[in-house]
Amino acid sequence: MGEQDWPGRFPRLFTEAHVGYADCRVRFTTEPVPAELVSRMHVVPVTADGRMLVCRSAQGWRFLPGGTREPGESVPQLVARELREEAGARLLDGPRYLGAFVADSARPGPFRPHLPHPRSYWAYGVARVCRDGPPVNPPDGERVVEVLALRPQEAAAYLDGHDPVDGDVVRLAAAMGLLAGDG
Numbered sequence: 001m002g003e004q005d006w007p008g009r010f011p012r013l014f015t016e017a018h019v020g021y022a023d024c025r026v027r028f029t030t031e032p033v034p035a036e037l038v039s040r041m042h043v044v045p046v047t048a049d050g051r052m053l054v055c056r057s058a059q060g061w062r063f064l065p066g067g068t069r070e071p072g073e074s075v076p077q078l079v080a081r082e083l084r085e086e087a088g089a090r091l092l093d094g095p096r097y098l099g100a101f102v103a104d105s106a107r108p109g110p111f112r113p114h115l116p117h118p119r120s121y122w123a124y125g126v127a128r129v130c131r132d133g134p135p136v137n138p139p140d141g142e143r144v145v146e147v148l149a150l151r152p153q154e155a156a157a158y159l160d161g162h163d164p165v166d167g168d169v170v171r172l173a174a175a176m177g178l179l180a181g182d183g
């Protein structure tokens with residue numbers, strides 16, 4: 001199924017929007033994006049038994065693990081670091097690209113000096129993981145108080161409670177067949 005079918009099935013995900021905290025316009029695409037322009041990445045982490053890891057912060061936010069790229073970090077390094085920090089998980093393979101928000105900023109400069117500007121990509125992927133410890137919870141990140149391992153439909157419904165976009169990302173990954181054994 002091509003991208004032209006996804007906006008009808010996932011209008012919340014594919015509708016262009018303004019993101020106030022970042023002062024940018026975003027639109028979702030499943031087309032490949034330049035890795036060097038990925039400023040942040042979130043993943044649908046899949047365990048050996050087919051469950052998705054989802055996080056809850058001390059503030060009550062429910063989210064997929066991920067975050068902002070550090071200087072000199074590759075996309076796989078970003079994903080591995082964020083999985084360890086937020087989900088206490090180890091990256092086994094991936095991430096396999098799912099899609100991204102094309103983010104066009106109205107700000108005069110980037111969020112951090114090393115990040116692309118005015119256009120960047122907020123990417124999503126699917127990764128095979130092994131949960132092997134607690135979240136690291138670095139001082140400059142969210143304080144994760146709970147990591148759940150849920151079936152895809154349960155994970156999407158749980159994420160809907162705070163951010164329906166993350167719920168739709170899980171649904172899109174399932175619809176694209178990325179959560180199946182060989183993805």
